[in-house]
Each structure stands twice: as structure tokens, then as C-alpha cells.
Amino acid sequence: MELNPEACYRAVLARDERHDGRFFTCVKTTRIYCRPVCPARPPKRENCQFVPSAAAAQEAGFRPCLRCRPEKAPELWTTGGTKAVARALRWIDDGVLDTENVAALAERLQISERQLRRLFQQELGASPIAVAQTRRILLALQLLQQTDLSMIDVALASGFQSVRRFNEAFQAMYDRPPRELRRLHPESTAPSTQLSLLLPYRKPYDWLSMLEFFGQRAIAGVEHVANGVYARTIELDGASGTLQVTDLPEESALRATISFPRLKSLPQIIARVRRMFDLSADIGAISQVLAQDPTLAPLVAARPGLRIPGAWDGFEIAVRAILGQQITVRAARTMASRLVSQYGARFEADSLPELTHRFPTSDALRQIDIEKLGMPKGRATAILHLAEQAANNPRLFETIGERTDAIDQLCEFPGIGPWTAQYIAMRVLRESDAFLAADVGLQRAMAKNGVRPTAKQLLAHAETWRPWRSYAVMHLWTGESATTQSPSGKEVPHAIAS
Known part of the structure; x- marks a missing residue:
């Protein structure tokens, strides 16, 4: 760089x-x-x-x-550069280098170890190992200063394999033991499964639009939005817990309250939350490009901090995208809630009584009777096929996201066409340039004198929005609003039902 x-x-x-x-x-x-x-x-x-x-x-x-606390700086590593580095950073977030070496990471990317090291030096000025170690140390410092976890728990939660290595890393970096860096919180001897952490972002951040998007689609029992807080049940590697997120604009950060039985999963949970709420976006650079278009300029000015709502789980969003094809937001939410109540595992959270279920796993959905889904047979078949594929390959969407033809591969799934594939790419694969050219809402928003552009015309117009077409989609959708009223006042199908 x-x-x-x-x-x-x-x-x-x-x-x-x-x-x-x-x-x-x-x-x-x-x-x-x-x-x-x-x-x-x-x-x-x-x-x-x-x-x-x-x-x-x-x-x-x-x-x-x-x-100034470098761990509080907004992270921008994943918003530019090569896709290989972006994917490698995502795996480092998920803890791959805590258990594997750089050669294994390079093999996942299907490039040589030498090339991976060269790309990291070129874009980040550091090796993959240095990046992983820095993230461990900065997360550990955050835990020391924002929680009352014991030193053993801090070491475990930040990705260190032993307390000895944790102490050595801090001594080498700060020339003092980690205990001297603890602030405000006395060390607790009791085990803690609930943590509250600040996740910084680059201002501006349009929290209200993000909250509205999730709130309109919140699945009863799995998600709940109220009083400026987004809450949901989460599941990771067989363990389950809860997540609550709210905005702290004075800190330029979201506050994530995580209740989960395994501290070792914390780095992966934080990484998912950051992707879900698009915290690494360089929103200034994105807005600068989009504001050059006369149609988008007033939308960008009205919502300069608009982000792309991501996904806690790729399989969940893909199922919801299929459920929401050609129906309203409300109808899609009703169908998803019905699916959860019938096939989702029960969940109890004393402090969050609204959260009662986990979203059904791929194993649970692939075994159900297709006739009992209560939806068009084509969509039911699509969900069963998707569940079968996801059950056989837990890294299904990561694998697809690694391919240059990810959209084409998604379109090979029964019941998934170009619109659904692009939607999954935008929210699950975090593709900043995904574009739903056939979307009725986009065509309506881009109409001139009452005449809507065709998908081909819209694609041609959107060339100047690259590589941020996904953000343009969000501006047009949000500008037009998530639901459209017919002349009779009844809600009509809208393209962003999922």
C-alpha cells in the first residue's frame, strides 16, 4: 500500500x-x-x-x-486490495492461524505461500502471522480494559493457545505484564459467559436504517428489535447463545453484548458481527463514487452512512431469500417465523424472553416432509436441496465465495435464479459489487418520466457505480422504502422481501 x-x-x-x-x-x-x-x-x-x-x-x-488505543481504530483492511487478502483476513478473523500455519492458509486460497506473503506485504505491510498476532494482542487489550475476565479467560478468548504465550506476547509488546494494563475492572474469579465490547466503525454510520432493515425482517423467536437494540439467538459449532447490538455514536462504535458458553469462540463471533453490520466499510470512499451520479447524489446526501446489512449465518439468509421470492416483506417474515416455530430448536434466554428458538439447521431442514412446508413446491424443493448441500459441506458459502464464478455456481442450485444469487452474494458473500438488475424496486426507483429501465439498461447505467453497486442498491431500496403501497392501500409484493 x-x-x-x-x-x-x-x-x-x-x-x-x-x-x-x-x-x-x-x-x-x-x-x-x-x-x-x-x-x-x-x-x-x-x-x-x-x-x-x-x-x-x-x-x-x-x-x-x-x-489513542489502536484497537479502537476503525478497521478498513477488507474494503480494498485483492480478494485473496480479503478472504485470508476473514479466515484469520475466524481463527485459522490459531490452529494452522500460513502454508495451510495459502492452500485454502489456492495460491503459493510465497505469493500470499507477498500480497500481505504489498497491501498491509506485514506478514499473515504478524496480522494474526496483532489481532490477538489488540483483542486481549480490549478485553482487559472493558471486561472483568480473568487472565486465563482473556488469553483463551483472544486466541492464545496458552497463558504463557499470552504473557510473553504482552511482555514483548508493552514491556510489562498484562495485569498492569487492566483498567477500571478488577479481575473476577467467577467464570463469565456474557461480555460487552465496543466494535468501532468509520463515521457516519446510519444505525437507524440498519435497525429498520433488520426490524422489518425479524423472525419471531430468533430475532427481536426494540428500543434501538437488535437481539438474536446465535449458534456456532454446536453451541448456542445470544447477541445484542446497539449504537454508541459518541464512541463511533457499536456495543455488542455477547452471551455464549465458549470464550474460545469470541474472535469468530466478533468477526461475524463486524461483517453483519458492515463495520469495515470505507464509507467516505464509497459515497464519493456514488454521489457522482445525479440520481444517487440526493440519496447519498440523505443517508451518507448507509451500509449493507450482512448475515449472521449464510445458510439462514439463503433460505430466507428463497422464502421471500415474489412476496411481500411481511409475508416472507411470516413464512420464516412459521418455519422456525416448526423446525427450529427451542431456546431459553432468561434476560431475553422474546428469543425462544434457533434458526433450523441444514440437518433439520433436509429431513422434513416437503408437503409440510406449506409453500409452492418449487421453493420447498429448493430449500431441501440447499439444506442437503449445506449439511454435506458446512463451509458451503465460503467455498462458493472463493470462486470467481460464484453467481453462476449459485444459479445452478434449483430455485435460485440471478436475483436470488445476487442477493446472497450481497448479504452473505459480502460482495460490494453485487447488482440485482432485474429487481422491480430498482427499476421503479430509476424510472424517468414514468418509464422504467430494462435490466440491460440498468446494468449499463450502473457501470459507473462499480465497485460499489451493492451500496447503490441499498440507497435505491432505502430511498424507495422497504414496502410499497398499492392504490388500494394494500401491501404489494416487493423485491426485498427476504
Whole structure:
């Protein structure tokens, strides 16, 4: 990643938050690295070295600043560069390098280990191992300062394989044991299965639109939206728990309250939440591109922080996309709620009585009688086939997302056409350039003098929106609203039912 040192230094002098997360300042005299918004007195220019990531700073021998707290910087690593690095970062988030080596990670990507290391140095200025280690340390620091977990639990929850390695890493990085870095919270001796953490984002963030999107589609028993809080049941590797998310705009972060029996799963849960709420988007760069279109410009100005709602689980969203084909948002939610009440496992959460079920697993859905689904046979068949594929391959959507022809592969599934495939790509595969050209809502929003463009015409027009066409879709959908009223006042089918 090319950085302009003079421009970086001007941003440091201005403490310009627009550059927070884009680079870090390494101070040669103190051997500390900082965010551009650090409140400390700016160092002299000749003492500054600028790097594109916290991992690059730590690999170069600098330690994190305890005033500006690099772990609180908005993360932008997944919004640009090559898809290979983006996928590798996703696996590192999920803890792959906690149990495997870089060679195994490269094999997953179907590239050589040497090429993977070269791409990481090129885009992040650090090796894959350094990236994984930095994330462990910064997460551990966050847990030390925001929770009362014991040192053993902090080490386990942040991905370290032993307390000894955890202590060694902190001693090497901060020149002090981790216990000295704990703030506010005295260490607890009682085991904790509920944690509350701040997940930073780049401002602006349109929390109300995100909450409205999830709220309109909330499945009874699985999800609940009220009083500015999104809550749902979660399941990971056979264990289940709950998640609550709310916005803290004064902190430029979402607060995630996680109740889960396995602390070791915390990095993976955090990674899923960040993807679900699109926290790594470089929203300024995206808005700059989209605002050049006269149709999108007023929509971007009205909602500059609009993000793409993601998915907790890919299989769940794919099933819901099939359920929602050609029906209203309300009808799709009703069908999904019925499916959950019949085939989802029961769940009890004392503090969240609205959450009563987990979404049905692929194993549960592939064994049901097709006639009992109470929906058109084509959709029922599509769900059963999808469940069969997902049961045989737990990494089904990760595998599809690794392919350059992911949309074509999705379209090979019975009952999944181009619209559904693009929708899954946008919400599950996190494809920033997915585009639903045949969507009625988009065509209606782009109509001129009452004449709607064809899918071909809409595709041609959208070329200038690349590589952010998915964000354009959200602006057009949100601008038109999630439901459309017919002249009689009755709700009519809308393209974003799922």
C-alpha cells in the first residue's frame, strides 16, 4: 500500500478522523505507534514513519499507544486490495492461524505461500502471522480494559493457545505484564459467559436504517428489535447463545453484548458481527463514487452512512431469500417465523424472553416432509436441496465465495435464479459489487418520466457505480422504502422481501 508521508503528516497535525484506520504513525524516538487522531503532542516529522496497518507497526518493533488505543481504530483492511487478502483476513478473523500455519492458509486460497506473503506485504505491510498476532494482542487489550475476565479467560478468548504465550506476547509488546494494563475492572474469579465490547466503525454510520432493515425482517423467536437494540439467538459449532447490538455514536462504535458458553469462540463471533453490520466499510470512499451520479447524489446526501446489512449465518439468509421470492416483506417474515416455530430448536434466554428458538439447521431442514412446508413446491424443493448441500459441506458459502464464478455456481442450485444469487452474494458473500438488475424496486426507483429501465439498461447505467453497486442498491431500496403501497392501500409484493 502506497502512503504519501507528507500527506500523512498533515493529517496527523490536523488529527483528521477521516484518516483514522487508513495508516498508523510509528514514532522512532519512543518506539510507539499511534492513530492519526492521537491526542498526544504530534512528533517531529523526521521522527515519523507511516505504515498501513497496526500489524506492520508491531512487526517493525513498535508498541501500541495507550492513549489513542489502536484497537479502537476503525478497521478498513477488507474494503480494498485483492480478494485473496480479503478472504485470508476473514479466515484469520475466524481463527485459522490459531490452529494452522500460513502454508495451510495459502492452500485454502489456492495460491503459493510465497505469493500470499507477498500480497500481505504489498497491501498491509506485514506478514499473515504478524496480522494474526496483532489481532490477538489488540483483542486481549480490549478485553482487559472493558471486561472483568480473568487472565486465563482473556488469553483463551483472544486466541492464545496458552497463558504463557499470552504473557510473553504482552511482555514483548508493552514491556510489562498484562495485569498492569487492566483498567477500571478488577479481575473476577467467577467464570463469565456474557461480555460487552465496543466494535468501532468509520463515521457516519446510519444505525437507524440498519435497525429498520433488520426490524422489518425479524423472525419471531430468533430475532427481536426494540428500543434501538437488535437481539438474536446465535449458534456456532454446536453451541448456542445470544447477541445484542446497539449504537454508541459518541464512541463511533457499536456495543455488542455477547452471551455464549465458549470464550474460545469470541474472535469468530466478533468477526461475524463486524461483517453483519458492515463495520469495515470505507464509507467516505464509497459515497464519493456514488454521489457522482445525479440520481444517487440526493440519496447519498440523505443517508451518507448507509451500509449493507450482512448475515449472521449464510445458510439462514439463503433460505430466507428463497422464502421471500415474489412476496411481500411481511409475508416472507411470516413464512420464516412459521418455519422456525416448526423446525427450529427451542431456546431459553432468561434476560431475553422474546428469543425462544434457533434458526433450523441444514440437518433439520433436509429431513422434513416437503408437503409440510406449506409453500409452492418449487421453493420447498429448493430449500431441501440447499439444506442437503449445506449439511454435506458446512463451509458451503465460503467455498462458493472463493470462486470467481460464484453467481453462476449459485444459479445452478434449483430455485435460485440471478436475483436470488445476487442477493446472497450481497448479504452473505459480502460482495460490494453485487447488482440485482432485474429487481422491480430498482427499476421503479430509476424510472424517468414514468418509464422504467430494462435490466440491460440498468446494468449499463450502473457501470459507473462499480465497485460499489451493492451500496447503490441499498440507497435505491432505502430511498424507495422497504414496502410499497398499492392504490388500494394494500401491501404489494416487493423485491426485498427476504
